[in-house]
Amino acid sequence: MVTDINMPVLSGIELIEQSNQLLAKPPKFVVLSGYDDFSYAQAAMRQRVAEYLLKPVDDEEIGELLVKLSRKIGDEIEAEHHQAKKELLAVSHMMNRLIQGEHGEAMEEQIKRSLKLEGNSELQCLLVWIENVFDPAEVSPLLTRGFEGETGCLFQDGCGRMGFVVQSGASVSGRLQEAAIQIHRELTERLDGPVIIAVSEPKRSLRSIRELYAQTVEVVERKRCLGKSGVFFYQECIRPVNRELLLQTFKTLLETVQEGDPEGITACVRESFAWIAAGPVELEWVKTHVADMEWSVCGLIKDLNGDPAALMKAQERQLGTLGEIRDYRALQAYMERFCLQAGALLSELKLSSESNTIYQVVQYVDREFRGRLQLQDLARHFHMNATYLGQLFKKTTGKPFNEYLNDKRIEEAKRLLKRSPLKISDVALQVGYPNTDYFINKFKLKTGMLPSAYKQDAGNSPDGPMGER
Known part of the structure; x- marks a missing residue:
């Protein structure tokens, strides 16, 4: 000036x-x-x-002076940036050790000095995820300026995300959301891309920083997978989800795929991902159950003499493999396309095999095996001769009707024994054996083991002395 x-x-x-x-x-x-x-x-x-x-x-003199001062100011700014980077690197090193669970008096004292901690103050952590490549020296001033006058500690984590730990006293809590929104607005405008700012709960003590950081990472990863951008508070966006109900939506989706209903498939996929968006569900957990559904659908296609490999290759060409998916947006698109294509293919295959009544009989047995089934009843239901149906059934499945039915029931019993706490008698009833002794006999003939021994070997506790009853 x-x-x-x-x-x-x-x-x-x-x-x-x-x-x-x-x-x-x-x-x-x-x-x-x-x-x-x-x-x-x-x-x-x-x-x-x-x-x-x-x-x-004269003009020449003032011009030379301004050029000299411009260079000097530029050198000072560069020196400040260099010093800021050194300080950020040093603090980041300490903070990363702390959030990885390492503790040490010297390290904690240094962080206390950086935070200017007063007694057992409450702390909160902010974590910034930026999709585009950015220069930390450009982002750091925005974070510190947003909390100007407050004590805080800026750091960069091992994934390159910028973090800020601030004392959440009365002066901060009232304007933390406002400051975070302003920082988000400036970063979005300057960097031209999605930005997520996650804010943890407030907690006391320096050692709580690890937990606070973990909260912000959980929020960032969740919102990133859902393709979101904005400011998100841990308390507001992490709610428990009923995984059993979520799995029920997957089961309904599989049934809708079998029916070949495109509108129903789209609605079921959206409902499933609405459940996912409502609570903390790990991406890999969801992918595992999507893979299970793929396996089931491919089995249905194969049963109808279709080509599941062709379906999967077409899916891979269009959207890649399931293992390559890294966020929920891509997973939803993948799942919806797969289910629509599979539903259409199953409808075509069913139309081509409608004249084959035995397919309908086998499907009926697969669906109703838990009930009281007899070959004579099936023959009446499908308007066929019982002897001819028995011959055709064996030719199609490779097993006589009673053997096929027992095998189906035993396979379901094995699944229940592995995955549920049901008593042996309850398992017997659920798979179609009202007489527990008869069930135990059939199970042992098929597997060479008693149900209680099989249950114990599968990793579940036995039902006790009366476990076989």
Whole structure:
């Protein structure tokens, strides 16, 4: 800034003095004066002016001075950035050790000094995820400026995300959301891409930083997978989800695929992902159950003499493999396309095999095996001769009707014994054996083991002394 000595209201020296007192980073001043009195020059030097020039000043002289000052200011800014990077690196190193569970008095004391911790203060962690490549030196000032006047510690985690731990006292809690929204707005405008700012719960003690950081990571990863951008608070977006109900939506989806209903498939997929969006469900957990459904659908296609491999290859060409998916947006698109294509293919295959009544019989047995089934009843239901149906059934499945039915029931019993706490007698009833002794006999003939032994071997506790009853 170029100023004169004598000006109305405020002299040049007073302007410089007040700027130095009030501004964190006052400008560099050049004084132009018509007075060669040494006292003026001495007063200016005390205020650390960049230059004191006597009038008149020619254009060449002032031009050279401005070029020199421009270089000096540039060098100072570069030095500040370099120092800020060094400090960020040092603090980040300490913070990353702390959030990985490492503790040490010296390290904790250093972080306390950085945070200027007062007693057992409450802390909160903010974590910033930016999709586009960014320069930490560009982002850091926005974070610190958002909490200007508050004690905080800026760091960069091992994944390159910027974090900020701040004391969540009364002065911060009232404006933390406002500051986070403002930071998000500026980052989004400047970096032109999705930005997620996650805010943890408040907790006390330095060692809670690890938990606070983990909360923000959970929020960031969840919102990133859902393709979201914005400011998100841990308390508001992490709610428990009933995984059994979510699995029920997958089961309904599989049934809808079998029916070949495109509108129903789309609605079921959206309902499933609405459940996923409502609570913390790990992406890999969901992918595992999508893979199970793929396996089931491919089995149905194969049973109808279709080509499941062709379906999967077409899916891979269009959207890649399930293992390559890294977020929920891509997973939803993958799942919806697969189910629609599979539903259409199953409908075609069923149409081509409608004349084959035995397929319908086998499907009926597969669906109703838990009930009381007899070959004579099936023959009446499908308007066939019982003897002919028995021959056709064996030719199609490779097993006589009763053997096929028992095998189906035993396979379901094995699944229940592995995965549920049901008693042996309850398992027998659920798979179609009202007589527990008869069930135990059939199970042992098929597997060579008693149900209780099989249950124990599968990793479940036995039902006790009366487990076989």
